[in-house]
Amino acid sequence: MLHSDDTYRHYLRQLPEFCDFTEEEFTKLTHDLSVKTYPKGQVLFDHGDPRQSFYYVIKGVVRLERQDETGNFSFINYVKAIKGFPYRGLYTDEDYPYTATALTAITIASVPMASFEAIVSLNPLVTRQVIRQMSQLLDRMENRLQKLVTSSATARVIQALSIFGTDMGEKAPEGDVLIPYPITLIELARLSGTTRETAGQVVNKLEAAGKLTYNKKRFRFEPNDLSI
Numbered sequence: 001m002l003h004s005d006d007t008y009r010h011y012l013r014q015l016p017e018f019c020d021f022t023e024e025e026f027t028k029l030t031h032d033l034s035v036k037t038y039p040k041g042q043v044l045f046d047h048g049d050p051r052q053s054f055y056y057v058i059k060g061v062v063r064l065e066r067q068d069e070t071g072n073f074s075f076i077n078y079v080k081a082i083k084g085f086p087y088r089g090l091y092t093d094e095d096y097p098y099t100a101t102a103l104t105a106i107t108i109a110s111v112p113m114a115s116f117e118a119i120v121s122l123n124p125l126v127t128r129q130v131i132r133q134m135s136q137l138l139d140r141m142e143n144r145l146q147k148l149v150t151s152s153a154t155a156r157v158i159q160a161l162s163i164f165g166t167d168m169g170e171k172a173p174e175g176d177v178l179i180p181y182p183i184t185l186i187e188l189a190r191l192s193g194t195t196r197e198t199a200g201q202v203v204n205k206l207e208a209a210g211k212l213t214y215n216k217k218r219f220r221f222e223p224n225d226l227s228i
Contacts, residue, residue, distance in 0.1 A: 008035045008109060012056065017084050017133075020125040029119050035109045044100040044108070051096050054116040056084040060106030061168055061181050066098035076191050077141070078103065078167040080181075087134045091117055104181050140166070153194040157202040158226045160192035161212070165223045172220070182217035202228070 009030050012018045021029060035058065038044070044055065047066055055062075057079050064077040064085065075098070079085045088097050120126050144163060169177035189199040205228050206212035212221040 008058070009033060011058075012109060015082060017056065017129065020129060021119065021123060025119045025123060029111055029115055032112055032115070033109060035107065037105070037107045038102045040102050040104050042102040042106075044102070045096050047097065047099045048095050051086075051089060051093055051113055053110040054084060054086070054113050055100070056109045057081050058107040058109055060102065060104040060108075062106060062108070063101045063103040064098045065101070074190070074193075078164075080168050087130065087137060090130070090134075103187070153192070153198050154202050154228060156192040156194060157188065157199050158228075160188055161219065161221065161226055162223055163191065164188075164219060165221070176220060176222045179219040183219060184217060
């Protein structure tokens with residue numbers, strides 16, 4: 001379903017990743033703006049496809065995934081609403097470095113990558129913001145790799161839950177974290193590099209210990225208290 005209109009332009013203009021553009025820059029950037037909705041499971045692009053667009057998630061969550069050369073290890077990241085991607089490969093890569101799939105139903109905006117790169121390079125405020133975004137992503141990825149490289153399947157499942165909290169969680173009034181999107185045990189197993197059965201066993205143990213609730217595929221927990 002296509003929605004390109006001034007309503008979305010006005011909405012995007014107020015957001016952090018767009019508010020530092022000048023009016024002229026923003027007009028040029030969004031000249032070919034496209035806003036579409038996709039169902040869960042829709043592939044936006046595959047690893048190796050020409051890097052043609054910069055995307056911004058308006059609603060829902062996108063999974064970014066790349067496998068190593070052996071096909072045995074997957075690197076997974078999630079982009080929730082009010083976040084853009086891909087920042088990796090700006091000004092250097094011709095192809096997308098990973099596959100992007102709708103983890104939930106999504107509404108997503110896109111602009112031509114060539115326009116995004118050209119206009120960003122002209123505005124020091126936006127350039128600094130992009131560098132800050134890339135720095136934050138690198139920091140998160142390094143921490144994530146350190147935490148997930150463990151032989152303990154239980155520890156990997158717990159770390160994967162923590163990653164869900166970081167990438168998609170919302171702070172509840174009680175102080176714990178709610179993942180407001182439906183997350184299957186298969187997705188948890190996928191991120192933690194284990195089986196659905198093992199992921200389910202860990203979740204059941206955490207629930208029995210009062211450390212977590214999993215209702216209608218939505219997780220809720222205190223990130224600092226995830227242990228068995």
